[in-house]
Amino acid sequence: MAAPPTPAGAAGVNGTAGAAGTTLSPAVAAIRVPFVNRLAGIVLILPGVLWLALFFLAPLVIILVVSLGTRDAGGHITLANPGVQNYIQATRPEYLPAFANSLRYAGITTILSILIGYPIAYWISRFGGRQKILLLILVMLPFWTSYLIRTYAWMIILRDNGVLNSILQAVGLTNDPIVFLNTDFSVILGMTYGFLPFAILPLFVSIDRMDHHLVEAARDLFASGRAAFLHVTLPLTMPGIIAAALLTFIPAIGDYVTPDLLGGAQTTTIAKIVQVLFTSGRDWPYGSALGFLLMVVTLAGTLLALRTLRREVLA
Amino acid sequence: MNRGGNRWLTAFALLIYAFLFAPIVVLIVFSFNISRRNFVWLGFTTDWYPKLFANQSLTDALGVTLQVAAIAVVGSTILGSLLGLGLARLKFRGSGATETLILLPMVTPEIIMGISLLIFFAQLFGQNGSLGQIAIAHVTFCISYVAVTVRARAAGMDPRLEEAARDLGASARGAFWHVTLPLIAPAVAAGAMLAFALSFDDLVITSFNTGVGSTTLPVEIYSAIKLGVSPQINAISTIIVAVVSIALLIAWRLGAFRTERGSMVVEDAPPA
Numbered sequence: 355m356a357a358p359p360t361p362a363g364a365a366g367v368n369g370t371a372g373a374a375g376t377t378l379s380p381a382v383a384a385i386r387v388p389f390v391n392r393l394a395g396i397v398l399i400l401p402g403v404l405w406l407a408l409f410f411l412a413p414l415v416i417i418l419v420v421s422l423g424t425r426d427a428g429g430h431i432t433l434a435n436p437g438v439q440n441y442i443q444a445t446r447p448e449y450l451p452a453f454a455n456s457l458r459y460a461g462i463t464t465i466l467s468i469l470i471g472y473p474i475a476y477w478i479s480r481f482g483g484r485q486k487i488l489l490l491i492l493v494m495l496p497f498w499t500s501y502l503i504r505t506y507a508w509m510i511i512l513r514d515n516g517v518l519n520s521i522l523q524a525v526g527l528t529n530d531p532i533v534f535l536n537t538d539f540s541v542i543l544g545m546t547y548g549f550l551p552f553a554i555l556p557l558f559v560s561i562d563r564m565d566h567h568l569v570e571a572a573r574d575l576f577a578s579g580r581a582a583f584l585h586v587t588l589p590l591t592m593p594g595i596i597a598a599a600l601l602t603f604i605p606a607i608g609d610y611v612t613p614d615l616l617g618g619a620q621t622t623t624i625a626k627i628v629q630v631l632f633t634s635g636r637d638w639p640y641g642s643a644l645g646f647l648l649m650v651v652t653l654a655g656t657l658l659a660l661r662t663l664r665r666e667v668l669a
Numbered sequence: 670m671n672r673g674g675n676r677w678l679t680a681f682a683l684l685i686y687a688f689l690f691a692p693i694v695v696l697i698v699f700s701f702n703i704s705r706r707n708f709v710w711l712g713f714t715t716d717w718y719p720k721l722f723a724n725q726s727l728t729d730a731l732g733v734t735l736q737v738a739a740i741a742v743v744g745s746t747i748l749g750s751l752l753g754l755g756l757a758r759l760k761f762r763g764s765g766a767t768e769t770l771i772l773l774p775m776v777t778p779e780i781i782m783g784i785s786l787l788i789f790f791a792q793l794f795g796q797n798g799s800l801g802q803i804a805i806a807h808v809t810f811c812i813s814y815v816a817v818t819v820r821a822r823a824a825g826m827d828p829r830l831e832e833a834a835r836d837l838g839a840s841a842r843g844a845f846w847h848v849t850l851p852l853i854a855p856a857v858a859a860g861a862m863l864a865f866a867l868s869f870d871d872l873v874i875t876s877f878n879t880g881v882g883s884t885t886l887p888v889e890i891y892s893a894i895k896l897g898v899s900p901q902i903n904a905i906s907t908i909i910v911a912v913v914s915i916a917l918l919i920a921w922r923l924g925a926f927r928t929e930r931g932s933m934v935v936e937d938a939p940p941a
Contacts, residue, residue, distance in 0.1 A: 413789035414777075420792070493689065499909065547689070
């Protein structure tokens, strides 16, 4: 999404997954709906559903259709010889690094976001006191404001004559500027910075919901601090960890802005190739095939996470 | 409580807060820097700000951005609020599928939504980047956020309030206008602010659906950034950060970031 998934999104994911284990709200429990209400229901639900079916679902189907097509001599899309040639082309060895990069960047970003986000979320929940909400807003607020601009800020900091190198040279740690920009380091830093807040929110929600008396009970029964964390806190907050992984991984794997601005020309990812194919490259059928593969990877990850989540909630 | 662990944790937390804010502070500070090359501090100036308004392509882009945002806010707020209300109040066959349909746009990578709408409009309607096309795209990705926000509020609302109004002789329509709507109004407003922030800020989906004469501000900034760092970009970025922060702050005060069970801890909320 515009800003990648958001607290509202986190709430949605948590809500759906949690629904199995929680009681239905009174409004939803009113199962017997009189006819008039049913009519009202159609008026309420139908416009939005139709809109999403037309402008969200239908375009997705079209991607799949176009991905089976080819370009004719004039560069137009043709479905004269539909087939999977674009998908076969996608498996050629020269595209492997792009797939590998996409998965590697998204994977490392997800892991880092959880490793950094968990202690922060825990700290806010346990020690935030009356300032809890404020501390959470402080984490979220700047990060809702333009992913593009935040990425740009890292360009100012990381480039050869940027802020970081100026500081390092001023304190004498290095004479020649260190190359930070256009490396794996800068891409992963930029992505982790960008998506960390989307990990912190679901982590906070699940840590905050946890009954802390359970940890105290474990300690009373002579569990060490570490054991109490590993055997009580961690399992109980696993739904939050899974949701956080999901909300970081999805925008990270589809992100082409960070690899483009902080990774430079030589860094390829699938999302970046798709972007080029649809703008300057103008090979839409092939771009659609790569896009479709990207979506399959994302959806598979989402389903896997949701299934694990459901199992955790029901367990 | 483990005091020592607490201290380390606090130190770590403060460090991360610094990490989170430092780039934004740097960005804002350097928007006031005299140096054109923008890497050493040469002195304070506000010159870059007026220069923005003399930049025709930037002001044009701002105009497009605001028009698109206006359509996106109105469209997604109406459709999303109705959806949210319907989902919270009615249990019907297919409500599970509807919920999934609302969640899907939130878990679909932006680039996929961008290219799918591009192909959709180009192949079916011969459209290639009109303002209307961008506006439709923005309505589409904003609906879910409004719906989720409104549903959370409506689900937390006591349905007996409406029943009481009906018992006291209100018509179904009267009960809706005088009871239900005022109760969900803050969530509707919050959803609208959220939609504004999302629309104003969107780069990825827009960049695939933009055309000649329909360049939005983020798209314009992106192409400027590709040419290199400049204090003008810092200045416009500072303004955007301010505008979006204010929109989100208002959305927050109106309760946009509450989860369904109100678990963003209503009882701990700072006094209004």
